[in-house]
Amino acid sequence: MNISHIEHIGIAVNSLDEAIPYYENMLGLKCYAIEEVADQKVKTAFFMVGETKLELLESTSPDGPVGKFLEKKGQGVHHLAFAVDNVNDSLNELGEKGVQLIDKTSRKGAEGLNIGFLHPKASMGVLTEICGKE
Ligand code: CMX
Numbered sequence: 001m002n003i004s005h006i007e008h009i010g011i012a013v014n015s016l017d018e019a020i021p022y023y024e025n026m027l028g029l030k031c032y033a034i035e036e037v038a039d040q041k042v043k044t045a046f047f048m049v050g051e052t053k054l055e056l057l058e059s060t061s062p063d064g065p066v067g068k069f070l071e072k073k074g075q076g077v078h079h080l081a082f083a084v085d086n087v088n089d090s091l092n093e094l095g096e097k098g099v100q101l102i103d104k105t106s107r108k109g110a111e112g113l114n115i116g117f118l119h120p121k122a123s124m125g126v127l128t129e130i131c132g133k134e
Contacts (some may be wrong), residue, residue, distance in 0.1 A: 001090040007083035007131050008053035012066050013075050016045050016058045023047055023054070035110050042066050044110045055110065081129035087114040090130050094118065
């Protein structure tokens, strides 16, 4: 498994309409894409920061992962995503090493990337995603 960089940092927000102007007007970043990921029950907004993206996450349903997170913890950093060469190969490798997986096989996430999540209990409390084109 080869992690090349931090692909994105996911940040849970109550409202994209409220959060985007902060990142654009205060921090001077540019939102380059807004996309709904129905499978994950979120609407996402992306900003490029060097080689890494910020992914703002607005929940589209209270029973989705971000809806539950917002209710329990409020707005804030939700997950860290590492870029890997091949998501399924990496999930297999991590599973064989005994890492607790949320996803045993990859699914489709925002920007057409393959994604898979590791359980936060396995990563010292950090919900961790691996993602890639393969
Ligand atoms: N970061 C760290 N810990 C988290 C967490 C997060 N984002 N979300 C939940 N947890 C912790 C909870 O605090 C809880 O800990 P305790 O047992 O100590 O209280 C534990 O994980 C279980 O949480 P829960 O609320 O009982 O369980 P959920 O039903 O909310 O499931 C999780 C949690 C992580 C398994 C679920 O959110 C999940 O499957 N996430 C992966 C998918 C996802 O997050 N998608 C949204 C982003 C999509 C995208 O980027 O496109």
